[in-house]
Amino acid sequence: MHRLSFLPPPMGRYGSRIVAGLSVSSILLLACLAAPLPARAGFWDALAEDLTWSGYFKNETAYRFREPRSFTKMRNILGLAANYRFSSNVELTASGWAYYDLVYDLFDYRTISARAERDKIQPLAFVENLDTQEDNRVVDLREFYVDVFFDNLDIRIGRQFVVWGVLTGVRIVDEINPIDFRELITPDLLDYRIPLWMLRTDYYLGNTSFQFLWIPDLRFHKPAPPGSEWELLQEVRSPEGDRITNFPSHNFENSEWAVKVTTTLGMTELALSYFYTWDDFPVIFRRVPVEATVGSPDPQFFPSYTRIHMYGLTFQRPVGSWVLKGEAAYVQDKFFGTGGVDRDGDGFLDNFGELQRDHVRWGLGVDFNVLRSDVSIGVTQWVILDHQPEMIQDELDTSINIFLRRELPARRAVVSVLAIALINLQEGYLKPKITFDVTDRFQLGVGADLFWGEKSQLGVGFVDGRPTSLIEIDERSQFLGNFHENDRLFVEFKYAF
Numbered sequence: 001m002h003r004l005s006f007l008p009p010p011m012g013r014y015g016s017r018i019v020a021g022l023s024v025s026s027i028l029l030l031a032c033l034a035a036p037l038p039a040r041a042g043f044w045d046a047l048a049e050d051l052t053w054s055g056y057f058k059n060e061t062a063y064r065f066r067e068p069r070s071f072t073k074m075r076n077i078l079g080l081a082a083n084y085r086f087s088s089n090v091e092l093t094a095s096g097w098a099y100y101d102l103v104y105d106l107f108d109y110r111t112i113s114a115r116a117e118r119d120k121i122q123p124l125a126f127v128e129n130l131d132t133q134e135d136n137r138v139v140d141l142r143e144f145y146v147d148v149f150f151d152n153l154d155i156r157i158g159r160q161f162v163v164w165g166v167l168t169g170v171r172i173v174d175e176i177n178p179i180d181f182r183e184l185i186t187p188d189l190l191d192y193r194i195p196l197w198m199l200r201t202d203y204y205l206g207n208t209s210f211q212f213l214w215i216p217d218l219r220f221h222k223p224a225p226p227g228s229e230w231e232l233l234q235e236v237r238s239p240e241g242d243r244i245t246n247f248p249s250h251n252f253e254n255s256e257w258a259v260k261v262t263t264t265l266g267m268t269e270l271a272l273s274y275f276y277t278w279d280d281f282p283v284i285f286r287r288v289p290v291e292a293t294v295g296s297p298d299p300q301f302f303p304s305y306t307r308i309h310m311y312g313l314t315f316q317r318p319v320g321s322w323v324l325k326g327e328a329a330y331v332q333d334k335f336f337g338t339g340g341v342d343r344d345g346d347g348f349l350d351n352f353g354e355l356q357r358d359h360v361r362w363g364l365g366v367d368f369n370v371l372r373s374d375v376s377i378g379v380t381q382w383v384i385l386d387h388q389p390e391m392i393q394d395e396l397d398t399s400i401n402i403f404l405r406r407e408l409p410a411r412r413a414v415v416s417v418l419a420i421a422l423i424n425l426q427e428g429y430l431k432p433k434i435t436f437d438v439t440d441r442f443q444l445g446v447g448a449d450l451f452w453g454e455k456s457q458l459g460v461g462f463v464d465g466r467p468t469s470l471i472e473i474d475e476r477s478q479f480l481g482n483f484h485e486n487d488r489l490f491v492e493f494k495y496a497f
Contacts, residue, residue, distance in 0.1 A: 053082040055497055062449075062490040064229070070111045072229060072488060074102040081143075089149040098139040109134070113227045118485065131241075132227035135182060142195055156200040161193055162213060164260065164273060165327060166314045168376045168403045169418060172327040172361045173273060173312035176213065176258065178280045180222045184230045184483060185420075185429065186449050194219050208263040215256035218248060220305065221280040229486050232479075236284060236303045245282055246304040254278075260312075273312040278305050283335040285352040290342040302352070308333050321368065325378075328362040341390040355391060359384045365401075373406040392477055398423040412437040420480070427453020427481035435492075445492035453481025 055078070062073040081095035103112060109132065110116065145158025165174030169189070177193040185192065197217035203210045224230035238244050248254040260273040282303040289296040309332040316325045335354040343350055365378030378401045387395035402419040413436045421428040433447030456478045 050085045051082065052084075053080065055080040056494055057497075058492065058494040060490065060492050062488045064114070064486060064488045066485040066487050068111050068114055068117055070107055070114075071103050072112050073490070074106070075099050076102065091147045091149075093143055093145055093147065094141075095143040096139070096141045101134070101136045104134050104136055109227070112229065113231075114229055114485070115227055115231070118229070118231075130226065133225035135225050135228055152204045154202040154204075156202075157198075159195045159197050159217075160200065161190060161195055162198070162200065164271075164312070164314070166316050166325045167327055167363050167365045167378045167380070167401070169401050169420065170327070170363050170365075170378055170380050172363050172380060173310070173314055173329050174327075175275060175277065175280070175310060176215075178219055178221045181224050181230065181233065182222070182228075184224070184232075186431070194222060208261065211258075211260040211262070213256075213258040215258070216250070216252070218250055218254060218256070218278065220278065220282070230483065232482055233281070236282075236301050239298075244301065244303065246302070248278060248305055268315055268317040271312075271314045273310075273314075275310040275312065277308060277310060279308050279334060283354055284337065285354055286349065288349045288353060289347055290340065290349055291347070306333070306335060323367040325365045325367065326363060328360070330358065330360055332358050334359060336384060337392045338388070338390040339392055350390075355388060357384055357386055357391075371406075373404055375405075376403040377401070394424050396424075422453075422480060425453060425478055425481065427451070427478060427484075429480050441496050443492070443494045443496075445494070446490070447492075448487070448489050450487050451480050451484045453484055454478055455482050455484070 058077040058079065060073055060075045060077065061071065064070055064072050077097055077099040079095070079097040082093070084092045086092065113132070115130070141159060143158070143160055145156050145160045148155040148157075162176040163174055164176060165172060171179075177196055180192050180194050182192070196215055196219060198213055198215040201212045203212075221233070223233045223235065226234060235243070235245060256275070256277045258273065258275040258277070260271055262269065262271040264270070283306050285302040285304060287297075287300040287302075289299070310329050311331075312327070312329045314325075314327045316323060318324075333356055335356050338349065338351065338353055338355055341350050342348065360383045361380070362383075363378055363380035365376060367374070367376045369375070380399050380401070382393075382397040384391065384393065384395050400419075400421045400423065402417075404415075404417040406415045407413075408415065413434055415432075415434045417433075418431040419428065420430075428451070430450040430452075431447060433445060435443055435445040438444055454476060457476045
């Protein structure tokens with residue numbers, strides 16, 4: 001029997017997060033105060049000379065052309081960014097956004113979410129009683145950090161993003177910032193990353209750099225709001241609706257740590273890394289009867305976050321007019337879900353439905369230009385070591401990514417196409433888009449988000465949503481295919497200032 005060692009409950013979780021944020025903010029404030037203000041006639045003159053800022057207004061409107069057809073987004077966004085130079089070697093950077101989605105004022109929430117259609121094999125009474133939440137009225141501080149520059153050392157303290165990967169649209173080594181699945185994977189790459197409070201140092205020695213990260217701010221992948229058309233991977237709760245996930249406490253011991261060494265060998269840029277982190281998805285330990293019958297005990301769930309070790313490698317090398325790129329990671333101690341096995345004969349799923357295994361992730365890509373178009377093609381694969389037949393995920397899991405970009409100078413436009421194919425699950429995503437520079441400040445973008453594949457199935461369903469008509473169906477776990485009815489057209493208007 002697999003022995004569980006559960007993490008302590010999240011006592012004061014948000015309070016400790018605030019304390020961590022305030023601690024980092026205090027360091028930022030001290031760094032700013034330590035930097036001498038430039039000697040000028042007045043404070044406001046100095047402020048105007050050393051402060052640079054920018055911003056944008058943006059409208060994102062989307063229309064789902066699958067049933068039930070509806071506008072699903074009319075989001076109005078204000079983004080602001082600023083940089084203030086305290087001295088020649090100290091800078092403060094801040095950015096954030098706020099948005100309001102008008103679609104909830106103009107259209108029926110149930111039509112926007114399409115939950116009844118999406119969950120039509122579930123009892124209607126069950127679907128109508130699920131939690132709902134509008135993705136609206138959001139204010140988010142995206143970046144807030146101080147940079148201190150020395151001859152061979154850079155220090156950055158604050159809320160920030162760190163990108164380690166080299167492959168387009170792929171996360172193999174690039175796992176520092178968790179993902180906001182508010183709109184699944186449809187937003188721009190930085191827009192769906194969750195910023196973290198951290199300390200970053202970069203030391204430079206010849207053509208080699210050493211990067212160190214200390215991350216006391218524990219945040220994990222964020223699912224889409226309940227009821228959203230992008231609803232998936234929701235937090236597991238008790239039948240009474242209470243939170244039961246075991247979150248790690250916010251203390252020094254539970255911090256995340258990372259180090260990366262980057263160097264150049266001949267024409268090859270090579271990086272080696274180590275990341276001591278938490279799995280950003282909770283492990284759903286569970287006590288579930290293998291054969292559910294009348295009178296069987298109710299399933300019990302014990303979701304918990306667990307530690308993993310990641311050893312990474314990335315490289316980039318020009319080969320003629322092409323650029324060859326690759327990533328690989330060896331990941332220790334990750335848990336993988338299992339199903340349908342009761343070897344010890346106690347009537348319940350073995351090992352609480354999870355097996356701990358090491359796995360390897362690797363990806364290889366190439367960038368080149370053909371017919372005046374920039375092309376990036378990549379192949380990635382997960383390989384689970386010591387794989388067992390009862391594991392839900394395949395031993396080998398392969399995906400292909402293609403990104404095309406072409407500038408049309410005569411029309412002041414850029415055409416791009418992103419395609420992702422998950423081979424094992426036989427599903428994928430396609431995003432064609434064209435962006436016009438109407439003026440130097442105003443852009444117009446038009447495109448589509450298209451999905452294909454099958455939906456997940458949990459083994460049982462109901463005919464026409466009738467709870468008296470229980471049927472058994474094939475069990476299947478999918479990702480992108482769950483959203484094949486979310487195909488949509490979108491238009492974006494952006495004014496920069």
